[in-house]
Each structure stands twice: as structure tokens, then as C-alpha cells.
Amino acid sequence: MNGELIWVLSLLVVAVALFATGKVRMDAVALLVIIAFVLSGTLTLNEAFAGFSDPNVILIAALFIIGDGLVRTGVATKMxxxxxxxxxxxxxxxxxxxxxTVAGLGAFMSSTGVVAIFIPVVLSVCSRMKISPSRLMMPLSFAGLISGMMTLVATPPNMVVNSELLREGFKGFEFFDVTPLGLAILLCGIVYMLLFRFMLKVSGAADQASWKRRTFRDLIKDYHLTGRARRLAIRPGSPMVGHRLDDLKLRERYGANVIGLERWRRFRRVIVNVTGVTEFRARDVLLIDMSDPEVDLRQFCSEQQLEPMILRGEYFSDQALDVGMAEVSLIPESEIIGKSVREIGFRTRYGLNVVGLRRDGAALKGAIVDEPLMLGDILLVVGDWKLISKLGGRGHDFLVLNLPVEESDASPAHSQAPHAIFCLALMVAMMLTDEIPNPIAAIIACLLMGKFRCIDLQSAYKAIHWPSIILIVGMMPFALALQKTGGVDLVVRGLMELGGGYGPQAMLACLFVLCAATGLFISNTATAVLMAPVALAAAKSMGVSPYPFAMAVAMAASAAFMTPVSSPVNTLVLGPGRYSFSDFVKLGVPFTLMVMIICVVMIPLLFPF
Known part of the structure; x- marks a missing residue:
């Protein structure tokens, strides 16, 4: 063992130790690794920074942007x-x-892309179900990795192994040859996560804080709005048709506060923001807050020719993409202290509707539009999310106190959802062909999302999780360093000598262990490149079929469950799930052993020696 190899292995041990302790940020450790390799002369400057030009890094960054486009257009929320x-x-x-779902989608497209797309979905689901994201993020990651075992084109290692078979003159694998193994491992993974998910329960302060955020339903209950809201359709011939809201004076005459409007556009109803100059049309559907309990609703509908419509309890939550709700308070310097909502013309001035008022911790009942506002009052406003955001920016009047959970579902570009789905479908279609490389397909989809206004430049750059990118780039030089110093060859030769004399099934297990161990430090694609020739040579020397050994390498290369740096899929969920290095070790090592047992038992049955 030469001095350079000892240095590389020592650096590897130090890096893994720092990852495990968590005292230094993982992306900082990755950058320190690059510095150490260059200053020691182990790698040249170009070699150490080659990861920044790696197509897979570009692909991951592009998929972050595509995932953000699906969030901004509401597609992720709908899922x-x-x-x-x-x-x-x-x-x-x-x-x-x-x-x-993730394993099924990942069978035909990049598992990294699927996981990146589903991360915001899982965060939204966890927020609504009031569970820690850690409970579902690791199952998401495991499913993404297992998806690489579902079809021949699901992950690069499968195609690398298949290409090696063809290069050696053997017939390649069929498209679904790996599917039986993948299905068995997926079933095992689901059962494993159901039994051991208690180990994923994290009770960090950030989780607890997110659980305390209230929902639309909570606000409706706190401000006694239950039973006050009505949906009323304007019939043709109604005296309201063609008139502006301010001219009708519905609040003065009937105690009816119009807080929303559904209008037909392109064969579907959309929510339209209501102001004092909004002119009503036939077939518009009004969302009205009836603040005066003494008003006769039947008389109101008869006089204005309105038709009552169903208003389900989850209406506001279902419309969270368009209708916002938030609590705001007056600041001491506000000029509107002592004035009523009607006096300041709140709806005309700010474009929002006040539907509730809380004073001294208690919500006031009845009409509040003529109640003089006092310092310390908290108003519940309803309207467009953008206008709520602008209201918070008016530092001389209001302070936005509490945005409900549904605020995270608000989609500033939800009207572009069909275009976002088209871009995603186009990217998947291009990835399924061999004509366009995956990074180029993802970049094309990003550019189209920008063209269709699903994303903008600022949101695109913010969407990229740069610590994950730096971590992946910083760990790539280890693969080249181990190859240059002879480390990988040394380990491979030793393992061949250890397991070669115990029969093909024992050698199958040895190959799996070697691939899984190597994949801890280098990419699964590089692992497959290194191990595929070894597997075929071992089969030839033992006089057995190469297919079982080749399949073992393909499966083991995808079994990167043991550390957060074993695969970009794991790295993606590390932050959102608030995991530590040890969390992956605790759940990943036992599951990897289970996958190995499944492979050692099933592969000889599917591909006899």
C-alpha cells in the first residue's frame, strides 16, 4: 500500500467521521476535501473541480427548478x-x-427527479396531517432508490451493466428483467418502513413550531365565522347585473359582505378578487359573509334574484390557491386607529375584506364594519395572497401576525398549471428516448417553464438547494483519487480471493457487499462501471453464467440506503427531513442486508448459474 493511498483512505475516514458527528456542515466538509486533494497534489485543479462540470450535477439543479415550477403552479399541491x-x-x-407512486414513476424517469418533485408534496401533506416530515421523507428516499430496480432504464447502473454484457458478446437484459426483483424489494421496503417508522420520529423545535401554525378551519372557528358564509349565484335578470359593488351597498342594506367572486372563464370557474369597483355579471357566484344574524337571507335572495349554492366546510381550504386568509394588527403609529373599517374604506383602499375582529383575546360578534379600531385589535382579512403580502409591507399601518398553514399552498402561477404538466411530460418523454441526454431534457423543460411563466428567474435560482449541490460535487473527487492511487483495485482483488472459493452463491453475496460498500464513497454509476467487468471476469473464471453476477452488481449499485451521501436521492431529503448521518445508518444498513438476502435468493432462481 503506497503513501498516496494511505493519505486518501485517511482523508476518507476523516470526512466520514465529520459527516457522522454533524459538527461541521456537510457541504463545508466537501469543500475541505477538494482543498486537501489539490494542496496535497493527489489531484490536479481540473480533476478536483471536475464535479462542477458533471452533467448529473446540472441535471439535479435543473430538477430542483422543475420541482419549484410544479409548486408555483399548484401541481404539487394538487398531487x-x-x-x-x-x-x-x-x-x-x-x-x-x-x-x-414514487417507485412507479421512478421506473420510467430519473429517481432523483421524482424525489425532487415529491419533496414539496410530502412537506405539504405532513403539514396538513400534523406529523413530522421525517416520518415520510426517508420512505420517499428509499422508494426513489428502489425505483431504480424496477426497469432496465430506471437508473444508469442498470444500463452500464447491460452495456458491459453486450460488449463481451452476451445478449443484454430485457426491459423488465429486473422488475421481479424490484417488486420484491419494494414490498419488503414498505413493510420495513411500516414496522420501523417509529425510529423516524423527530421532535425538533422547527417541527413543533410548524405544527402550531393554524389552518383556515382554526381561524374560522376562532372568529366565530361558522355558519356566516354563503355561496349565492346571480341569476340572469338580477338587479345586481351590470352594477358595481360599491353602488349596490349590500353591506348597509343587508349586512352582506362580499369577500369573493367565482366567475366562468374558459369553461371553468376561477376566483376573482373583489373590490368596490367590481361589476357583477350573470352567473357569477358570490361568496358572502352575512355578519348580521337578523337579516332574512330568503328575502335578500328574492329581492336580488340570487340562487343559494352548496358551501362545503372545506371550501376555503380547497380554494387556498386563490383565496388567502391572515391575521393582521395595527401598529402604534397607524393613522387609522379610532376609525372604523367603513370609514377608512378598507376594501377599496387595500383590496381585502375584513371578516373578523379580535379584541382582548375574544372575537367580536355581529357587524364589525362600524366598530372603531383600537390599538391591539387583530383583524382577520380575506382576499388575494399577493394583496395580503402587500398589506404586510405597509409598515406604517399594519403588521401581518399569522399566516395559516394554507399559505404554503398558495401558488402565484397556478393558472399555468397545464403548461407545467406539459413541460414535465415532455421532459419524461425525452428522458425515455436515447436521442436526448437527461440533463439537456431537464434544461429544455426549465426553459419552457420560464417561457410559459411557470417560474421566474429569481424563483429559479432560489429553488436550487446549493448545499446539496456542493456536497455532491465535493465528494466526486474521491472516486478519481481511489482509482489513481490503486485503492479500488486493491479492495477488489482482496475480496475476489476471499469469496471465490466458496461457490457461485457465496461469490454473489461478496459482489453485492463490495458494490454496496464501494457505493458508500462513490456514485452508483461509477460503482457499476468498476464492478461490471469484475463480475463478468469472476463468472468466466468460475465457469458459470454471467447474468446472475451482472444482475447482482446492478441491484447492489442501487442499494445506496446506508448514508446520506450514498446517493443524490438521500442527499435531497436530508435537509427537509432534518435527518442526521446516523439516521441513515440505523435504517439503511439493516435494509441493505435484507435487499442482499432477497437478491442472493431470487437472482439464481430468475437467472440460473
Whole structure:
């Protein structure tokens, strides 16, 4: 063992130790590794920084942007709502459905892309279910890795192994040859996560704080708004048609505060922000807050020719993409202290509706528009999210105190959702072909999302999780350093001597262990490149079929469950799940052993020696 190899292995041990302790940021450790390799002369400057030009790094950054585009257009939220509707309040059903969905999608597109897309979905679901994101983030990561075992094109290692078979003159694997193994491992993964998910319960301060955020339902209950809201459709011939809201004086005459308007546009109803100059049309649907309990609703509808419509209890939550709700308070320097909502013309001035008032901790009942506002009063406002944000920016009048959980679902570009889905579908279609490289497909999708205004330049740059990018780039030089110093060859030769004399099935297990161990430090693609020739040579020397050994390498390369740096998929969920290095070790090592047992048992049955 030469001095350079000892230095590289020592640096590797130090880096892993720093990852495990968590005392130094992982991205900082990665940058220190690059510095150490260059200053020691182990790698040249170009070699150490080669990761910054790696196409996979560009792909990961682009997928962060695409995921943000799906959030901004509301697609991710809709997917989360669908998962919630199917799973209900059951965390068990949610976990099962999430892993099945991610594994299914990842079988035909980049697992990293699928996980990046589903991270905001899982965060939204966890917020609504009031559970820690750590309970679902690791199942999401495991499902993403397992998806690479579902089809031949699901992950690069599968294609690397297949190419090595073809290069050696053997027939390659069929498209679904790996699927039986993948399905067995997926089933094992779901059961494993259901049994051991208690180990994922994290009670950090950030989690607890997020649980305390109230929902629309909480605010409606706190301000006694239950039963006050009505949905009323304007019939053709109504005296309201063609008139402006301020001219009708519905609040003075009926105690009816119009807080929203549904209007038909392109064969669907959309929420329109209501101001004093809004002119009503036939078939508009009014969302009205009836603050005066003495008003006869039947008489109101008869005089104005309105038709009552169903208003479900979850209406506001369902419309959270368009209708915002927040608590605001007056600041001491405000000029509107002592004035009523009507006097200041709140709706005309700010474009929002005041539907509740809390004073001394108690919500006032009845009409509040003529109640003089006092310092310390808290107002509940309803309207467009952008206008709520602007209201908080008016530092001389109001301070936004509390934004509900649904604020995270607000989508500033929800009207562009069809375009976002088109961009995603186009990217997947391009990735399924061999004509366009995956990074180019992702960049094309990003550019199209920008063209369709699903994202803007500022949001695109903010969407990239730079610590994850730096971590991946900083760890890439280890692969080259180990190859240059002979470390990988040394380990491979030793393991061949250790397991070669105990029969093909023992050698299968040895190959799996070697691949999984190597994958702790270098990418799964590099692992497959290094190990595929070894596997075929071992099969030739033992006089057995190369297919079982080749399949073992493909499966083991994807079994990167043991550390957060084993795969970009793990790195993606590290921050959102608030995991530590040891969390992956605790759950990843036992599961990797289970995957090895499944492979050692099933591979000889599917591909006889």
C-alpha cells in the first residue's frame, strides 16, 4: 500500500467521521476535501473541480427548478391533495401510497427527479396531517432508490451493466428483467418502513413550531365565522347585473359582505378578487359573509334574484390557491386607529375584506364594519395572497401576525398549471428516448417553464438547494483519487480471493457487499462501471453464467440506503427531513442486508448459474 493511498483512505475516514458527528456542515466538509486533494497534489485543479462540470450535477439543479415550477403552479399541491384524499388521515395508507407512486414513476424517469418533485408534496401533506416530515421523507428516499430496480432504464447502473454484457458478446437484459426483483424489494421496503417508522420520529423545535401554525378551519372557528358564509349565484335578470359593488351597498342594506367572486372563464370557474369597483355579471357566484344574524337571507335572495349554492366546510381550504386568509394588527403609529373599517374604506383602499375582529383575546360578534379600531385589535382579512403580502409591507399601518398553514399552498402561477404538466411530460418523454441526454431534457423543460411563466428567474435560482449541490460535487473527487492511487483495485482483488472459493452463491453475496460498500464513497454509476467487468471476469473464471453476477452488481449499485451521501436521492431529503448521518445508518444498513438476502435468493432462481 503506497503513501498516496494511505493519505486518501485517511482523508476518507476523516470526512466520514465529520459527516457522522454533524459538527461541521456537510457541504463545508466537501469543500475541505477538494482543498486537501489539490494542496496535497493527489489531484490536479481540473480533476478536483471536475464535479462542477458533471452533467448529473446540472441535471439535479435543473430538477430542483422543475420541482419549484410544479409548486408555483399548484401541481404539487394538487398531487398532495390527491394523496390526502385517498389516504385520509391514515399515515399508514399515506406511506404505502407514497412509496408505490414514487417507485412507479421512478421506473420510467430519473429517481432523483421524482424525489425532487415529491419533496414539496410530502412537506405539504405532513403539514396538513400534523406529523413530522421525517416520518415520510426517508420512505420517499428509499422508494426513489428502489425505483431504480424496477426497469432496465430506471437508473444508469442498470444500463452500464447491460452495456458491459453486450460488449463481451452476451445478449443484454430485457426491459423488465429486473422488475421481479424490484417488486420484491419494494414490498419488503414498505413493510420495513411500516414496522420501523417509529425510529423516524423527530421532535425538533422547527417541527413543533410548524405544527402550531393554524389552518383556515382554526381561524374560522376562532372568529366565530361558522355558519356566516354563503355561496349565492346571480341569476340572469338580477338587479345586481351590470352594477358595481360599491353602488349596490349590500353591506348597509343587508349586512352582506362580499369577500369573493367565482366567475366562468374558459369553461371553468376561477376566483376573482373583489373590490368596490367590481361589476357583477350573470352567473357569477358570490361568496358572502352575512355578519348580521337578523337579516332574512330568503328575502335578500328574492329581492336580488340570487340562487343559494352548496358551501362545503372545506371550501376555503380547497380554494387556498386563490383565496388567502391572515391575521393582521395595527401598529402604534397607524393613522387609522379610532376609525372604523367603513370609514377608512378598507376594501377599496387595500383590496381585502375584513371578516373578523379580535379584541382582548375574544372575537367580536355581529357587524364589525362600524366598530372603531383600537390599538391591539387583530383583524382577520380575506382576499388575494399577493394583496395580503402587500398589506404586510405597509409598515406604517399594519403588521401581518399569522399566516395559516394554507399559505404554503398558495401558488402565484397556478393558472399555468397545464403548461407545467406539459413541460414535465415532455421532459419524461425525452428522458425515455436515447436521442436526448437527461440533463439537456431537464434544461429544455426549465426553459419552457420560464417561457410559459411557470417560474421566474429569481424563483429559479432560489429553488436550487446549493448545499446539496456542493456536497455532491465535493465528494466526486474521491472516486478519481481511489482509482489513481490503486485503492479500488486493491479492495477488489482482496475480496475476489476471499469469496471465490466458496461457490457461485457465496461469490454473489461478496459482489453485492463490495458494490454496496464501494457505493458508500462513490456514485452508483461509477460503482457499476468498476464492478461490471469484475463480475463478468469472476463468472468466466468460475465457469458459470454471467447474468446472475451482472444482475447482482446492478441491484447492489442501487442499494445506496446506508448514508446520506450514498446517493443524490438521500442527499435531497436530508435537509427537509432534518435527518442526521446516523439516521441513515440505523435504517439503511439493516435494509441493505435484507435487499442482499432477497437478491442472493431470487437472482439464481430468475437467472440460473
Amino acid at each position: 398532495g391533495s390527491w394523496l390526502m384524499s385517498v389516504a385520509g388521515s391514515s399515515e399508514t395508507r399515506m406511506l404505502i401510497l407514497l412509496m408505490l
